Amino acid sequence: MYSEHAFSYYSVVVLVVAYSVMGAGKRTQKVSALDALNDSSLAINNPFTPFRVCETTKSDDEGPFYKVYAPIYKMEDLENVGRIEVCKTNVTYGRLLLNGTIRQSSYENPCGKPVRAMVEVWQANSHGLYSDVSWSSGDYTCRARLITGSDGFYSFATQYPGRYRYNMTGPFRPAHVHFRITPLDDNYEATGNSLITALYFHPDIFLRPNDGCTFCRSNEPSLGIYASNKRDLTTLEGTWDVLLA
Structure with a gap:
């Protein structure tokens, strides 16, 4: 028969173990930033990885020398x-x-x-x-x-x-x-x-x-x-x- 203090102690242990298991699960899902860069789906779909940011190419002035119908x-x-x-x-x-x-x-x-x-x-x-x-x-x-x-x-x-x-x-x-x-x-x-x-x-x-x-x-x-x-x-x-x- 467990006392109230014993119950609290074992509850804490269970919570710690559960948290550790969850943490281990997160660690197994964690992917390096390099992997995320090589596979953008990882960065998008996996909440435990850094989001991949890619910069779009910027525009620039067309200038006065553009001409249509080039070969x-x-x-x-x-x-x-x-x-x-x-x-x-x-x-x-x-x-x-x-x-x-x-x-x-x-x-x-x-x-x-x-x-x-x-x-x-x-x-x-x-x-x-x-x-x-x-x-x-x-x-x-x-x-x-x-x-x-x-x-x-x-x-x-x-x-x-x-x-x-x-x-x-x-x-x-x-x-x-x-x-x-x-x-x-x-x-x-x-x-x-x-x-x-x-x-x-x-x-x-x-x-x-x-x-x-x-x-x-x-x-x-x-x-x-x-x-x-x-x-x-x-x-x-x-x-x-x-x-x-």
């Missing part, structure tokens, strides 16, 4: 056409090789999944000059529209873009490539708004606050990469993955 290339045809060249490259100019994956963010998967997209690209050539932007001109130098597969992957070769003065007398603009990215369905119809943005390269002395364009976002972390020489001294290579909101 179209399908990434699925890459094996047939070889490397896609936005600006024709040769040994005289610094060559830039870019690739990346377009992802679409959602509430269920904030870090996104690959999505088919149209990736429009335009830029200045190595001398800092854009091709004719008038609609009557058939000059589409350094302009292209890339259609990715369902894996969202794009890649192209181009010239490393030259710097130019924003208003002829002011500071230079940093080297950059303009992008307009539109998610597509399997019928190549747009499924959302286009992201108008730009890619910049570190290090560059003309990134903000030294950018000749005072309202452009050349210091935005999601818009910058470090390109490196991997195969020769005149070729820079970089990867820029885009997360659409």
Whole structure:
């Protein structure tokens, strides 16, 4: 026969044991932050893991040099056409090789999944000059529209873009490539708004606050990469993955 004190003691023991078992259960369900980063479903569905936060790619100014109806290339045809060249490259100019994956963010998967997209690209050539932007001109130098597969992957070769003065007398603009990215369905119809943005390269002395364009976002972390020489001294290579909101 237990006394009142004995009952209280054993009740506490039972509660402690139960709490320990529950704690052990929580520990078995706990996943490292690295695992959560590798599997966003863990971070979303498991209440014992840190919520994964992925930053969507920010927009940037379109600028005055966008031109519609640039040549179209399908990434699925890459094996047939070889490397896609936005600006024709040769040994005289610094060559830039870019690739990346377009992802679409959602509430269920904030870090996104690959999505088919149209990736429009335009830029200045190595001398800092854009091709004719008038609609009557058939000059589409350094302009292209890339259609990715369902894996969202794009890649192209181009010239490393030259710097130019924003208003002829002011500071230079940093080297950059303009992008307009539109998610597509399997019928190549747009499924959302286009992201108008730009890619910049570190290090560059003309990134903000030294950018000749005072309202452009050349210091935005999601818009910058470090390109490196991997195969020769005149070729820079970089990867820029885009997360659409």
